[in-house]
Every structure is written in structure tokens, then in C-alpha cells.
Amino acid sequence: xxxxxxxxxxxxxADPQTFVCKEHAYLVIENGIxxxxxxxxxxxxxGLPVLDxxxxxxxxxxxxxxxxxxxxxxxxxxxxxxxxPWLMKYTFPLESRFSDLEFAEGCYREFLRALWRSxxxxxxxxxxxxxxxxxxxxxxxxxxxxxxxxxKVNMDRNSIPELTETTEDSLRDTExxxxxxxxxxDLVAPxxxxxxxxxxxRELMRELGHIADTYNLPIQSHVxxxxxxxxxxxxxxPEIETFSEVYEAYGLLRPEKTILAHAIYLTExxxxxxxxxxxxxxxxxxxxxxxxxxxxxxxDYMNRDMRLGIGSDVAGSHRLDIxxxxxxxxxxxxxxxxxxxxxxxxxxxxxxxxxxxxxxKFFGRVGSFETGYDADFLVIGLEKENPMLPRTLEEKLSxxxxxxxxxxxxxxxxxxxEIACPT
Amino acid sequence: xxxxxxxxxxxxxADPQTFVCKEHAYLVIENGIxxxxxxxxxxxxxGLPVLDxxxxxxxxxxxxxxxxxxxxxxxxxxxxxxxxPWLMKYTFPLESRFSDLEFAEGCYREFLRALWRSxxxxxxxxxxxxxxxxxxxxxxxxxxxxxxxxxKVNMDRNSIPELTETTEDSLRDTExxxxxxxxxxDLVAPxxxxxxxxxxxRELMRELGHIADTYNLPIQSHVxxxxxxxxxxxxxxPEIETFSEVYEAYGLLRPEKTILAHAIYLTExxxxxxxxxxxxxxxxxxxxxxxxxxxxxxxDYMNRDMRLGIGSDVAGSHRLDIxxxxxxxxxxxxxxxxxxxxxxxxxxxxxxxxxxxxxxKFFGRVGSFETGYDADFLVIGLEKENPMLPRTLEEKLSxxxxxxxxxxxxxxxxxxxEIACPT
Numbered sequence: 001x002x003x004x005x006x007x008x009x010x011x012x013x014a015d016p017q018t019f020v021c022k023e024h025a026y027l028v029i030e031n032g033i034x035x036x037x038x039x040x041x042x043x044x045x046x047g048l049p050v051l052d053x054x055x056x057x058x059x060x061x062x063x064x065x066x067x068x069x070x071x072x073x074x075x076x077x078x079x080x081x082x083x084x085p086w087l088m089k090y091t092f093p094l095e096s097r098f099s100d101l102e103f104a105e106g107c108y109r110e111f112l113r114a115l116w117r118s119x120x121x122x123x124x125x126x127x128x129x130x131x132x133x134x135x136x137x138x139x140x141x142x143x144x145x146x147x148x149x150x151x152k153v154n155m156d157r158n159s160i161p162e163l164t165e166t167t168e169d170s171l172r173d174t175e176x177x178x179x180x181x182x183x184x185x186d187l188v189a190p191x192x193x194x195x196x197x198x199x200x201x202r203e204l205m206r207e208l209g210h211i212a213d214t215y216n217l218p219i220q221s222h223v224x225x226x227x228x229x230x231x232x233x234x235x236x237x238p239e240i241e242t243f244s245e246v247y248e249a250y251g252l253l254r255p256e257k258t259i260l261a262h263a264i265y266l267t268e269x270x271x272x273x274x275x276x277x278x279x280x281x282x283x284x285x286x287x288x289x290x291x292x293x294x295x296x297x298x299x300d301y302m303n304r305d306m307r308l309g310i311g312s313d314v315a316g317s318h319r320l321d322i323x324x325x326x327x328x329x330x331x332x333x334x335x336x337x338x339x340x341x342x343x344x345x346x347x348x349x350x351x352x353x354x355x356x357x358x359x360x361k362f363f364g365r366v367g368s369f370e371t372g373y374d375a376d377f378l379v380i381g382l383e384k385e386n387p388m389l390p391r392t393l394e395e396k397l398s399x400x401x402x403x404x405x406x407x408x409x410x411x412x413x414x415x416x417x418e419i420a421c422p423t
Numbered sequence: 424x425x426x427x428x429x430x431x432x433x434x435x436x437a438d439p440q441t442f443v444c445k446e447h448a449y450l451v452i453e454n455g456i457x458x459x460x461x462x463x464x465x466x467x468x469x470g471l472p473v474l475d476x477x478x479x480x481x482x483x484x485x486x487x488x489x490x491x492x493x494x495x496x497x498x499x500x501x502x503x504x505x506x507x508p509w510l511m512k513y514t515f516p517l518e519s520r521f522s523d524l525e526f527a528e529g530c531y532r533e534f535l536r537a538l539w540r541s542x543x544x545x546x547x548x549x550x551x552x553x554x555x556x557x558x559x560x561x562x563x564x565x566x567x568x569x570x571x572x573x574x575k576v577n578m579d580r581n582s583i584p585e586l587t588e589t590t591e592d593s594l595r596d597t598e599x600x601x602x603x604x605x606x607x608x609d610l611v612a613p614x615x616x617x618x619x620x621x622x623x624x625r626e627l628m629r630e631l632g633h634i635a636d637t638y639n640l641p642i643q644s645h646v647x648x649x650x651x652x653x654x655x656x657x658x659x660x661p662e663i664e665t666f667s668e669v670y671e672a673y674g675l676l677r678p679e680k681t682i683l684a685h686a687i688y689l690t691e692x693x694x695x696x697x698x699x700x701x702x703x704x705x706x707x708x709x710x711x712x713x714x715x716x717x718x719x720x721x722x723d724y725m726n727r728d729m730r731l732g733i734g735s736d737v738a739g740s741h742r743l744d745i746x747x748x749x750x751x752x753x754x755x756x757x758x759x760x761x762x763x764x765x766x767x768x769x770x771x772x773x774x775x776x777x778x779x780x781x782x783x784k785f786f787g788r789v790g791s792f793e794t795g796y797d798a799d800f801l802v803i804g805l806e807k808e809n810p811m812l813p814r815t816l817e818e819k820l821s822x823x824x825x826x827x828x829x830x831x832x833x834x835x836x837x838x839x840x841e842i843a844c845p846t
Contacts, residue, residue, distance in 0.1 A: 073809065073812055075822065075825065075826070076821050076823075076824070076825030076826060077818055077821055079771070079825075080768075080770060100811075102811070103811050106809055106811065107809075107812075110809075289755075289757055289758055290753075290754060291757075292757040292761065294758075294761055295758065318750065318825035318826070319826075327741065330502065330713075331712035331713060334502075334712055334713070334714075334715040335712055335715075335717075335718065335758065337715060338717055345503075345715065348503075386496070386529055386530075386533075388525070388526050388529065389496055389526075389530075395500055398499050398500055399498065399499035399500060401499070402502075402741035402742075403498070403741070403742075407830070
């Protein structure tokens with residue numbers, strides 16, 4: 001395949017502190033990978049067809065480190081409850097319906113269209129505990145051309161009866177899920193998904209740890225989202241000092257391969273542990289305020305050089321698009337600063353970095369236009385410029401991100417291939 | 424004029440605690456005023472033409488108690504600064520350009536289209552200090568068919584030189600503004616607009632108080648938005664104990680006729696004073712988190728039965744639509760609750776009430792479908808319903824509000840008249 005040349009106005013974050021802006025530049029892509037981003041097209045590429053987006057903004061696709069596909073249909077509902085009652089009253093009853101193939105298919109197709117519309121090109125996704133419909137989600141996702149991880153949820157305790165597996169079934173279905181998905185697709189892979197400590201018995205966690213080791217698998221779960229939840233974990237595991245250490249005890253903290261979502265109330269000991277273990281933390285700002293959970297001390301985690309990305313976390317969050325979480329990230333960091341003046345507010349470039357290159361690391365070399373990165377990008381149509389009020393590329397990006405106007409996303413590419421709206 | 428009959432699915436808040444839902448009901452409107460909302464059309468109205476929105480949701484138009492028209496073009500920019508440096512660095516330089524008629528016209532037309540798109544049918548609006556272009560804003564607003572108040576800003580101290588009036592000019596231009604706007608339009612009226620204490624000298628405030636008395640005028644300003652601002656007011660007026668009492672001292676707290684925006688850091692004494700004076704407080708949740716201001720203790724103010732509404736406050740806020748502020752209101756109330764367990768979180772119906780009937784009181788009988796209210800309403804196109812996942816009217820409204828998807832607003836009516844998009 002000859003290289004693909006994309007002409008336009010690029011903006012991205014190679015490091016968290018700065019937006020790199022390249023106006024009227026050329027992105028040269030070979031086999032889906034960025035070869036170079038240059039101001040002048042090298043002679044050897046002259047004559048190749050060029051995708052001309054000279055009037056548009058081109059940014060890396062968004063990476064969503066934490067979301068729940070079955071819950072998308074519930075966005076914007078039920079925020080009168082905190083986490084645990086919300087799960088019991090709204091979310092578990094909804095998820096229990098995903099034993100129904102027809103119901104699941106409608107919901108999952110809707111989720112995928114919304115994900116596509118949002119400009120999310122990579123996502124780490126929870127299905128439900130149901131094998132058949134989570135396989136369906138995997139297939140639909142793989143077919144979409146978007147990239148990511150899909151997990152069959154494990155939950156063998158403390159749920160409603162309709163949404164509880166036996167430990168044995170949970171492990172058997174996990175093995176089946178792996179056998180039908182592992183190595184099947186370049187862009188979409190399975191991920192072990194113990195829901196969270198309260199939902200998974202010791203035996204289940206221990207066996208999942210073994211499976212993860214055996215197949216060298218990634219893992220996703222939740223940690224320290226809500227004070228009542230943290231207290232519950234202490235009750236369930238009085239022998240272990242902290243929430244994170246429960247995962248550690250069962251081999252579920254796999255260096256660079258585990259995502260833990262939320263991480264609001266981590267103790268100092270947990271912060272040290274998760275930093276050492278190179279665990280990815282998914283910051284989910286919107287769900288954290290809808291569900292009355294609290295504000296993640298993001299600046300502290302950044303200072304420790306923890307691995308960090310952003311999660312939409314629908315339907316704790318009301319919005320699947322990552323732009324809304326980027327502004328939410330800055331806003332909550334502002335609020336945190338008011339009472340913790342040593343934690344200086346996170347800037348827009350830092351939040352954008354988390355949503356692209358930061359979280360992108362979980363998916364490989366993803367989230368940047370540097371050489372060697374997967375060519376995942378969005379083409380953003382710019383509004384007609386007021387000639388009396390010209391804006392820099394960075395200002396245009398800022399206004400686009402804060403608008404969270406997904407209708408301005410004109411094209412989505414993953415590894416150099418344009419992705420059509422899933423049907 | 425014969426009555427206008429509107430058929431559809433109505434939802435509104437007559438009191439803050441409950442959504443009133445009327446499916447397949449008839450709204451009978453006479454001379455722009457709600458005559459009744461009924462399940463069956465009375466015989467005397469049979470045969471009249473009916474506007475059929477039977478598949479849609481009908482809600483009161485949104486009321487915006489606080490916004491800055493010239494700043495709309497700056498939404499989504501400059502949130503790396505707190506209030507005072509933000510004013511000096513971004514906002515005052517922008518507003519100083521509103522001496523230019525051509526520049527102002529472009530910006531104001533853009534603002535009005537956005538206001539219309541957002542489903543805001545009533546707004547209390549700041550212009551700039553400039554007479555000519557604020558008159559232009561008034562004319563454009565009056566021409567749009569939307570309702571509200573327009574203020575020529577007064578500011579004779581502590582601004583940048585290009586955006587400072589003399590006290591004399593400020594008063595003279597205010598009188599001129601009044602002479603050209605007072606009583607000219609049923610729906611749009613002038614409002615006195617001393618920017619805030621730090622921008623207005625004692626003499627200017629005193630004279631504005633007299634003008635307000637003379638013409639029985641409404642007033643809008645800001646109070647206690649930011650800690651540094653509060654400290655500054657103390658420095659400027661050491662003889663007066665609190666920020667609110669400065670306005671009181673100069674006759675600017677007019678019962679039921681003054682809006683003060685933000686009101687985050689009110690002392691107990693101020694809370695009592697503003698309650699007694701029946702001052703409207705404009706809660707501006709989005710600007711308060713973008714600008715690192717803080718969270719208004721909304722539940723406490725509601726418990727005191729203070730007059731309350733919601734302000735978009737662009738461009739401290741990044742979104743002009745009031746839906747985004749409604750969800751922001753609930754979310755911030757959630758966060759406040761985490762550290763103030765006596766201030767129970769504000770519910771969605773309470774936030775919706777503030778955005779309609781609560782703030783609507785400033786505009787007259789506005790924001791409800793009860794008999795005697797102005798017939799201001801929006802027709803919301805519903806998404807195709809999943810037959811396996813039927814939703815109640817209240818759930819549909821919740822999902823619409825949290826989506827903040829203005830593209831679903833199909834029609835806007837003010838006093839029974841459909842409003843076209845301003846050109």
C-alpha cells in the first residue's frame with residue numbers, strides 16, 4: 001500500500017504541558033502508522049493522492065479508559081442515588097436484561113453509534129456478565145473498525161439474583177469468552193473484568209489472577225470510588241488494609257496491564273503501590289459528580305507520575321463523549337485546588353493529553369502524531385471564522401473541546417482507515 | 424384573536440419538588456397567556472385549529488438570570504485564570520472592542536442566534552459600557568421576539584483605560600439608554616447594570632440608586648463570586664462590613680427588582696439581608712467551576728426561601744444553554760453535600776424549577792403552564808423510542824436535560840408566538 005498523505009491543521013500533545021500546533025502540515029501514514037508530520041511534503045511523496053482537510057482541525061482520536069456499554073441507554077437517569085444504591089436500583093436491573101439477545105443488540109448498536117459519533121477511537125469497555133451478548137458486543141465492536149478492549153464482567157456475590165453468576169460459571173464463561181476472542185482482531189481484544197471487590201469472591205479473584213497470568217491478559221476494574229464502597233470493602237476483607245491491596249493479594253495488579261477506574265479515596269500506601277505497579281487509573285470526572293462520589297486528587301497523581309487516562313464511565317456519567325470529560329477534568333481540578341492549594345489546577349493541555357496520549361498508552365502507541373504512533377485521528381470542521389476575531393489553532397481547539405459539539409467531528413480514522421458510522 | 428390550542432406532552436414544575444406531567448393534553452392560550460392545560464378540550468374550543476405536537480415533549484422556555492452578550496464569542500477560552508485576572512486579561516480587552524459598531528453587530532447577532540438555539544426564551548443580559556452598541560443589542564433583542572432585560576454596563580473605576588467611563592459619562596449614557604428603551608417593547612426592557620462594586624465609584628452607585636428609584640427600575644450586578652474579589656471589596660469599602668451591604672448603602676437592593684449573580688461567599692448577615700430584601704440570586708454553576716470561584720450553598724439559600732434562578736453567565740461559563748447549567752447545578756450540589764451533609768443535594772425537579780418558574784418570576788408570570796402564565800414554551804423532538812425500553816415523560820425530560828442537546832429543540836414560543844431564528 002502506498003503511503004497516505006493527510007493535509008491539514010494538526011494539534012496534539014506530545015507531552016502534557018504543551019499543545020503542538022502544525023498549520024498546513026502533512027501527515028504521512030504508512031500501513032496505518034505515522035511516518036512523519038511535516039511542514040513540507042518530502043519529494044518522494046509528491047504525486048501521491050492527498051486527503052485535503054486544509055480548512056479543518058485534525059486531532060488524535062479520543063481514548064476512553066473506562067465505560068460500560070450496556071449502560072449507555074441509561075445516560076441522564078437515576079442520579080438521585082449514590083453508587084451502591086444506584087447499582088442495586090437502576091444498573092443491576094438494567095444489566096440483568098442483557099441475557100436477552102434482541103434487547104442487547106439494540107442497546108449495543110446504539111452504544112457503538114454514539115461512541116463513533118463522540119470521536120472516541122479506542123475504548124476499554126465493560127459488557128455484562130452474560131457470555132452470549134458480550135460476545136455479540138465484541139463482534140459488533142470488532143466490525144465497527146474502532147479499537148479497544150471488551151470485557152465479560154465477573155460478579156459472583158452481592159448483586160441482585162438475576163445478575164449473579166456462580167463462581168464456576170463465571171470462570172467457565174470467562175474461558176469461553178477468551179477462546180472466542182483472543183487473537184481474533186488486530187484492534188479489539190478481550191480484557192478480564194472483575195466488576196469490583198464487592199462483586200467478586202476471593203476464589204473468583206484468585207482464579208482470574210491465574211488466568212491473567214496464563215494468557216498475559218489485561219484487567220479492568222473499579223477502586224475507591226465512593227466512601228461507602230471503601231468502607232464496604234474493608235468489611236468484606238478485614239484481613240487486608242486497603243481496597244487496592246485486595247486486588248494485589250489476588251494477582252490482579254498487573255504492571256501496565258490493569259486499569260482501575262475512579263481512585264478517589266486512595267490512601268498514601270495505595271498511591272505508592274499503584275505507582276510502583278504501573279497501574280492505569282481511569283479518571284471519570286463526570287460520573288464522580290453525578291454519583292456524588294467526590295473529586296479525584298488528579299494533580300497529586302500526576303506529580304507521582306502515575307499512569308492516567310480519562311474514562312467517560314457512562315452511565316454514571318451522562319455523556320459518552322470524552323470532550324465533556326476533558327472540561328470536567330479541568331473544572332474539578334479547579335474545585336479541588338480551592339481547598340488544596342498545593343494541588344495546582346490541571347491545564348487544558350494536560351487534560352487533553354490524558355484523553356489522548358495518556359490513556360492511549362494502554363492501547364499501544366496511540367494518541368499522538370509522533371512517528372511510530374497509530375494514525376488515529378479526527379477531522380474537526382471549524383466554524384466560519386469571524387475575520388475581526390481571528391483565533392489561533394489552540395484557541396479553536398479549546399472552544400471545540402468546551403463546546404463538546406460532536407456534530408463538528410467530520411471524519412474518524414483508526415490506524416489510517418476511515419471508520420463509517422456503525423449500523 | 425381566537426385562542427391557540429397546543430396538543431402534546433407537557434412537563435413542568437409548579438413547585439420545586441414535583442414534575443407535573445400531562446400526556447396528550449391541550450394547552451389553551453389566549454392573547455399569549457395560558458388559559459388552561461387540560462386533558463380534554465372543552466367544547467367551546469372544539470373546531471379551533473390545533474398545533475399538534477403529540478409525539479413531542481413540551482416544556483416551559485428557559486430563563487437565564489445572568490449572561491453577558493458581548494462575551495459569547497469568548498466561550499471556552501481563558502479558563503486558566505481566576506475572576507479578576509480573567510477580567511483584566513481577556514474580558515475587558517474584548518469588551519473594549521464594542522465601541523466598534525461592525526464588530527459588535529457580528530458578535531451580538533451570533534449571541535442571539537445561540538440564545539435562540541439554546542431554548543432560552545427570557546434573559547437578563549449585560550451589554551458593555553458603550554451606549555451605541557448596547558442600544559443595538561437592545562434593538563436586535565427586541566426584534567428577535569425573545570424576552571428579557573438589557574443593561575448598559577456602568578464602570579468608572581478599576582478597569583483598563585479603554586473600558587473606563589467617567590462618572591458623568593456613565594450617568595449621561597445611562598439616561599440616554601433609558602430614554603431610548605423604556606416602555607418601547609412589551610417583552611424587552613432596560614435594566615440598570617453597575618458591573619460590580621470594584622468597577623463603580625460611590626458617586627456612580629449613589630446616582631444609579633436615585634435613577635432606579637425615579638423610574639422604578641430593575642438592577643443587575645454581581646456579588647461575592649470569588650474570595651479575592653470579596654477581599655478587594657473590603658479594601659475598597661472598609662467602612663462597610665460586607666459586599667452586599669455596599670449595594671444596600673447605595674440603594675441598589677430593590678425588593679424583587681435586583682438580580683445579584685454568583686453569591687458564593689455570603690456571610691450569615693448578607694443571607695439574612697438579601698432574603699429580607701427579596702433579592703434574586705442568579706446561580707451560575709458553570710462559570711463558578713471554570714473560573715475556580717467555588718460552589719454556591721444553594722440548599723441553604725433554598726431553605727431560607729430566597730429568590731433564586733439560574734444564569735448561564737457566558738463567558739465565565741462555556742455554555743449558553745441552560746440545560747448544561749441545570750445538570751451543573753445538581754452536580755455541584757452533590758459535591759457540596761459531601762462536605763456539608765446538612766445541605767442535601769438539589770434534585771433535578773428543583774434545578775428545573777430554578778431554570779423556569781424560579782428565575783421566571785423576575786420576568787413576570789413566566790416559567791410554568793399554570794393559568795395566567797405567559798405561554799413561553801419549547802417543543803422538544805423525542806428520539807425514537809426503544810419499544811423494549813419505554814421511558815416515562817419525566818425520564819425523557821431527564822435524558823434530554825442531561826444531554827443538553829439543543830438540536831432536539833424544534834420550536835420556541837414566547838407569549839404564544841413562535842420565534843424564528845434571528846438572522
